[in-house]
């Protein structure tokens with residue numbers, strides 16, 4: 393987990409927030425790599441597939457998530473303004489509250505974890521894992537929870553990003569106008585920075601290529617396209633050829649990581665930003 397900017401006593405700047413988003417890319421890629429070592433294991437996600445002694449009829453993942461969140465709630469995880477639970481009716485913390493300086497104005501307490509859970513279980517997991525069942529249910533669900541928490545934190549960070557954009561004197565009046573008119577499209581247009589998105593997707597591909605490598609081949613100089621091999625000309629020194637044998641050996645499909653961000657992580661972050669802004673003046 394990266395340094396928590398939110399207990400430092402001042403509102404983080406947009407560039408500090410973007411640095412946190414960049415660090416979270418690493419957390420998310422490694423979490424996906426960890427999950428992808430196990431098969432799909434559909435029994436983890438299917439309600440009723442596993443028999444609970446207490447008669448619980450949901451899925452193993454939802455049961456596990458609830459148990460984990462109960463413990464985390466007790467040590468005040470969800471009092472941090474960048475942490476959002478997936479389950480409800482959680483216990484109160486057993487520790488005194490921490491004093492977070494108020495940065496957000498979030499009257500609706502926006503939480504889109506249901507949507508994140510749905511995308512993760514139905515799209516991400518089948519995409520990053522091999523078909524089949526290897527019975528590693530506990531290990532798979534543990535990794536799932538790590539992925540879900542990292543994705544949720546990243547996406548809900550959109551609130552802080554939106555707040556910093558709202559406070560920026562160069563665009564403040566425009567934001568106020570669109571918020572007052574409840575103009576969702578104009579807000580989306582104003583907060584979108586295509587260049588930042590483009591750079592992010594490029595960086596992500598390089599990271600996923602590098603982090604996904606099997607390093608046992610990288611230290612063998614005779615391996616074509618191994619990092620350090622002078623014949624490789626790509627930016628990260630790793631072959632990006634879809635037919636390369638290195639690609640088949642990658643621990644995670646880098647194009648899938650890029651499409652996860654392009655199709656879900658960035659759009660959901662922007663959805664959080666717009667929702668937050670729409671209620672900013674309530």
Ligand SMILES: O=C(O)C(=O)C[C@]1(C(=O)O)C=C[C@@H](O)C=C1
Pocket residue numbers: 410413553583584585586588589592657658659661662665
């Ligand atoms: O960095 C920003 O300005 C953001 O709002 C974050 C983010 C993202 O999700 O990475 C979302 C919207 C922008 O178009 C660019 C990037």
